[in-house]
Amino acid sequence: MKQLSVARVACEVGLVPSALYRHYRSKDEMLDSVLDYIQGRLVNNLREVCEETEDAVERIHRLLIRHLRLVKESPALPRVVFAQGVFSDDFRRRKKVYKLFSEYLGSLSSIVEIGQKEGRIREDARPETIALMLIGIVQPSAFLWHLSNGRFDPAGHGRKAWKLFAEMIRPKRAKWIK
Amino acid sequence: MKQLSVARVACEVGLVPSALYRHYRSKDEMLDSVLDYIQGRLVNNLREVCEETEDAVERIHRLLIRHLRLVKESPALPRVVFAQGVFSDDFRRRKKVYKLFSEYLGSLSSIVEIGQKEGRIREDARPETIALMLIGIVQPSAFLWHLSNGRFDPAGHGRKAWKLFAEMIRPKRAKWIK
DNA sequence: TGTACATCAGTGAACGCGCGTTCACTGATGTAC
């Protein structure tokens, strides 16, 4: 994990390693604040799409786009979440990542549930399943993007996958006619 | 990455760290051989499901189940692939993981393509998109499983997601009647 | 069958290296009178 060493990070912001300790007590605190930042971004995305539209399906669609954009904007984020979070030895941080993950999934599920009640999303599937499948559009393409050094296009996959996904979650018959 | 240190691995197999150097020239070589092992398992899965059934959709279904089982059987595998592969500083290993990933996706896509030609899978979607979406059922649930210390059940998610997925890839109309 | 030797997995002490971190210090900026 040389790329996430204190020395490397310091260099990236034009400082000497020890200077970072004026702002953070330890490397752990630095990584934690990155996680907080990520959580903030995700919460922002949720808030914004809910302000932008009332339609649950459209909310989910925009959330997908924003999530993919977030990953592309800051390539370091998945590195912190996965390399330093999911597979960390530090139980505290893994718990933090778990909470972040669960809360995001929970919010997503709530949106799906609303969509189901409004008859815009099929009701014969659990909201959590649909929510996790949406994450399943983002994650693998983010990894492929990293591995391919940017040659693979997550946004492109997102567009094609959404076409199938939107159709998949659509109810067979409208519950009631508008 | 204490959990993947030479000392930890040696201890796990009841040896002293230096003893491992009788069998591998370096830690890199150890990790590479784990990647080879993973590749072998995935190739085996592909071979086996193709022997078991001729039906492309059923092949994909069984591949999903086997993939989920593989992840559950050996929790260390995702750690090697992701923590030490996708986010590694070592270009050589990232390339190796990329190749592994691409080849598996390629094989999966081929199966999808056959399914499309046989009229069992809708043709208005690229095989690669469908293949990557299938991976999208496995990966996030594997991470959740890790994060939740085994409380979350990937196989359960796999079952529910497959119900939706199978329906999603089904052609709107049969191409021809049998 | 017994003896002499080769092979080789495993040991344990030691190494160099890079990491996260500390600490006395510098020097620019803001504040009080």
Added chain:
DNA sequence: TGTACATCAGTGAACGCGCGTTCACTGATGTAC
């Protein structure tokens, strides 16, 4: 307006630690005669 002092971000040398790795050695096992 000028002087004296406080504050604090940033510096650079030094540290202890754990990592991957080396190497001379041990001791069990197989082989030749």
